[in-house]
Structures are given as C-alpha cells and as structure tokens.
Amino acid sequence: MNNNKWLFAPLLLSAASAFALPQCPQPHLMEQRFEAPSFETGKYTNWSNRFITWLPSFHMIHDEIVAVGKPVTVTAKFDYGSVAHKDLEFETVKFYIRGQNDAQWQYVSTATTNSDGKATLSLPGMSAGQYRIYAGVPADGSGTEGFLTVVEPNTEAVLFDIDGTLTESDAEQIGDYTGIDYADAKDEAYTLARSYLDLGYQPIYLTARVYWYAKGTRKWLSWMGLPQGYLRTSLSNETSLFRTAEYKTEQINQLEANGIKIVRAYGNAKTDAEAFIKSGLSASQSFTIGKDAGHYGTTPILNNSYADHIATHVSNFPNANCQ
Missing domain, CATH: 3.40.50.1000 (HAD superfamily/HAD-like)
Structure with a gap:
C-alpha cells in the first residue's frame, strides 16, 4: 500500500493569498549537488537484466513543472548501452524526494519498470518550490536524478x-x-x-x-x-x-x-x-x-x-x- 499522503505531510499545499506574487526561483539551490541516497542493493527481480547492467547507464528522469496543489506523475526511464540502449524491463526501482530546504533524501515508494524501461511516481499537490527526485535500481546500485518544480500562477x-x-x-x-x-x-x-x-x-x-x-x-x-x-x-x-x-x-x-x-x-x-x-x-x-x-x-x-x-x-x- 502506498502511504504517500503521510510521507508528504510537510510538503502539502498550505493556504496562501490569491494576490501574492509567485516565488522567485533560486538558482543557487538548483545548482547544489547532493550525494545519491543510500539504499540496499538486492537481487534482480527480472534475472535476464543482469546481462545488460554491466553496460554504461543512460537513465534519466523527465523533469516536470506543475502548478501548486496539482498532483503530478514523474516518469523515470532506465536504459543501458550507448549503442543498443536496452531498456531495464520489469525491474524494481526506488524513488526518493528532496525539497530545497531538506537536509536529506526522503524515501517515497517502490515501483516496477514496464517493458519500455519506465517507472512512474505519483505525487500529491505540493507547495511551491524546487524538488529533486532520485530513482535508484537496487539490483545494481545505479540511479538518476531529476527536478520537479512546483510553481504559482504566472x-x-x-x-x-x-x-x-x-x-x-x-x-x-x-x-x-x-x-x-x-x-x-x-x-x-x-x-x-x-x-x-x-x-x-x-x-x-x-x-x-x-x-x-x-x-x-x-x-x-x-x-x-x-x-x-x-x-x-x-x-x-x-x-x-x-x-x-x-x-x-x-x-x-x-x-x-x-x-x-x-x-x-x-x-x-x-x-x-x-x-x-x-x-x-x-x-x-x-x-x-x-x-x-x-x-x-x-x-x-x-x-x-x-x-x-x-x-x-x-x-x-x-x-x-x-x-
């Protein structure tokens, strides 16, 4: 069972004046670099994936911009090999989130990639700000980071x-x-x-x-x-x-x-x-x-x-x- 609504209690939208100006982006926060979250490695869910994960990874998270309070689905894509680009099919991945003022990564949920090597993370409406999303593969310890930007109107x-x-x-x-x-x-x-x-x-x-x-x-x-x-x-x-x-x-x-x-x-x-x-x-x-x-x-x-x-x-x- 996914208990995201409890995990995101500190992030959920709070009431704000309809006449307030949007928050300015903060480039220095966007430019900060963080170590990947630590997670335990484990066995392959799909045993055939062990034959591709020795190749270089080209994982990515599709960045999203979403309005304040609006739910959003973030897509991560897992891919190996600079020539073949073989998708990581039916494998377990773990998602983490980090707000711009958070001191550490917060585990959100576990998902399974589909036949196209994609896994998704569904998030509730959140307050304005810059968030980092990390998706990791326990089977080989690889992962990727992307951005979720929650914005106010205009x-x-x-x-x-x-x-x-x-x-x-x-x-x-x-x-x-x-x-x-x-x-x-x-x-x-x-x-x-x-x-x-x-x-x-x-x-x-x-x-x-x-x-x-x-x-x-x-x-x-x-x-x-x-x-x-x-x-x-x-x-x-x-x-x-x-x-x-x-x-x-x-x-x-x-x-x-x-x-x-x-x-x-x-x-x-x-x-x-x-x-x-x-x-x-x-x-x-x-x-x-x-x-x-x-x-x-x-x-x-x-x-x-x-x-x-x-x-x-x-x-x-x-x-x-x-x-």
Whole structure:
C-alpha cells in the first residue's frame, strides 16, 4: 500500500493569498549537488537484466513543472548501452524526494519498470518550490536524478533551446553524449542565460534531444555554470526527428497550463520558430539565431553572437514579477 499522503505531510499545499506574487526561483539551490541516497542493493527481480547492467547507464528522469496543489506523475526511464540502449524491463526501482530546504533524501515508494524501461511516481499537490527526485535500481546500485518544480500562477520564465542556441551547433551534442568533450557554447550564451537568472526568471531548457542525451546535457549545463533544471528532452527518436515543432508547441502549451508565463524564448531552428509562434508567443518574445534567424516572423539575432542582443535587449529588461 502506498502511504504517500503521510510521507508528504510537510510538503502539502498550505493556504496562501490569491494576490501574492509567485516565488522567485533560486538558482543557487538548483545548482547544489547532493550525494545519491543510500539504499540496499538486492537481487534482480527480472534475472535476464543482469546481462545488460554491466553496460554504461543512460537513465534519466523527465523533469516536470506543475502548478501548486496539482498532483503530478514523474516518469523515470532506465536504459543501458550507448549503442543498443536496452531498456531495464520489469525491474524494481526506488524513488526518493528532496525539497530545497531538506537536509536529506526522503524515501517515497517502490515501483516496477514496464517493458519500455519506465517507472512512474505519483505525487500529491505540493507547495511551491524546487524538488529533486532520485530513482535508484537496487539490483545494481545505479540511479538518476531529476527536478520537479512546483510553481504559482504566472511564474515568469525564459525558454532556451540547446543545440545551435546555447551550443555552437547541432552537431555539438555528440560530444556531450559520448563524454569525449563538452559542446562549445555560442558566443555569450552563458551571459545571456545567467542574465535572466539574475533577474529572477525561471529557466526552461526545451530540447529535441532524445532522452538518452539527458545525462550528458545535465553535465554540460553544470559545466557551463547553469542550473540543470528544468530540462525537457524527447522520449522517442520519432519525435526528435519528425515531430519537433509539434512536440515543442505541445510542451510550451503544457508549461503555460501549469502556471508558467513564458516571457521570452530562444531558438535557432525553423522548428523552434514555428513552435514559438504557434504556441502563442509574439514575434517580439521569440528570438532566433544562426542561419535561420528571423524565420516564421521571429526576431532575428545577427552575427551568430548574443553580445549585441544582450546590450540592446537584455541589459534593460525588467526584473521578473516575483518575490
């Protein structure tokens, strides 16, 4: 029996004024690094899994943003092998949670992966803040960490694509994936992202990278000196290759339905531009860089650098409407 309602007594939503400003995100808390929770290793539930767990793991948790008080389901994906990407099928995993002010991880529940290597964690409505989720595999001791962000209505955010937008080119993702090298950043990309963080905006990283790139992407963000969450990757090659604009449009609409107010978005591809405009962002809110800058009516950023853009469009941008 799942007793989450008792485990989450300290986290449950408390009454708040409907007129209060949203909480500002706290990048320094998002950037903290924690040791994985300790849990006992055990036997394999599915004995055949022992033949894949010697391979490198590419586990990931699909980050979620949810409105205050709204239940949410978090999905973890377990995958082994840089080439085969074999799913961890029908295996026991353990979920843990850690709030931004918690001193330690809190065990939540045990789940079993399905035939696609996915396990889910259902959580009740919680108060606003940044939460870490950890999912561990007792059979081999591996695991993965992700972010759950609980927001109040009209939490202002700035959205960034990654490849060709924060990185120099789309091809740079191979280095992150293989661990051979970190992707080169676009000129002044760090300053661009950090400027909005300093102004109090929630960062959103929305990429069409497929899920097994999440591990390397988080490492790259940390290497850049940027918080790892909220990071949203695609869960299938088909989506990444053939449904990119549709996928990003859906994700933006979902974010806004959960209380996020995207004030600006940055991309480089035609699919980014299409998603920004189709999701209801205005041309003045939608920025594109690179060879397709200005596509679909978006505002172009010239010279493949953010230097001039920061001076003319960011340095005088107001603080986020938060407290």
